Amino acid sequence: MNLPEWLKPGLMGAAAGAAVLAYVGFSWGGWVTGSTAEKLASEQAQLEVVAALVPICLDQYQHDPNSGTTIAELKGASTYQRRDILIEAGWATMPGATEASNSVANACVREISATF
Template structure:
C-alpha cells in the first residue's frame, strides 16, 4: 500500500483533531514567546516604563552637560570633577546644581551619573559661543 493511498484512507477521530489543535496552539505560543518577540502586557509596560526613565535621564544629563559647560568656571570645575573618585562624581555634579531642572519637582535619579560620565569623557571643553539676544537690540517704541 502506497503512502498516498494510506493518506487518502486516513479518517481522523474527533479526539485526534482536538489534540492536534491543542498541540499546534501550544507550539505556536512557545515559538512566539521564545523567538518571535512576543511579550505579556506586564512585560511590555515594564519595558515602556524603563524606556521612559532612560529618556528622562538622558535628557536631564544633556541639560546638565550644557549647564556645566556654560558655567563661567567650567574649565576649573572639569579639572576638579576629574580629580573626584568615580563614586563621588555624581555628588560633585549635584552639589554644583548643574543637573537641576527648575520645571521638575525632584531630580531625576541616574542623570548625574550620566552627566559626569559624559563630562569625564571630554578631552577638553568645547568653545563657548555667546550669541547676543536679538530682543536687546530692538529699541522700545516711544510716544513723542
C-alpha cells in the same frame, strides 16, 4: 451527546499545536506579556527622558562661573564620587525641579568625563 470518532484526535492535535505555537512564540518569536511590554516601555521612556535632559545639564555646566573648580574636583575624584560632586554643583537639577536626578547626573558625568 455522542461526538464523532475523528473529533477527539483533531481537538488533541489543535491543543498540542496551540501549546507548541505559544512556546515557540514566547521563546523565539519575541512575544511578551502585557506587563513585560509595559516594563520595557517604561524603561525605554526613562532612557529617552534622561537623554533629553543631559544637554540641559551640560548647558548648566557651561554657564556656571565655578565650573573650572568643579571640573578640577571631578578630575581628582573617584568614579563613584563624581555624581555627588555634579549634584552638589547643581548641574543635574533641572529648571523647575527641587531635587537633582541621579540618572541625569550619571549620564552627565559620563559626557563631561569624556572631555578630560
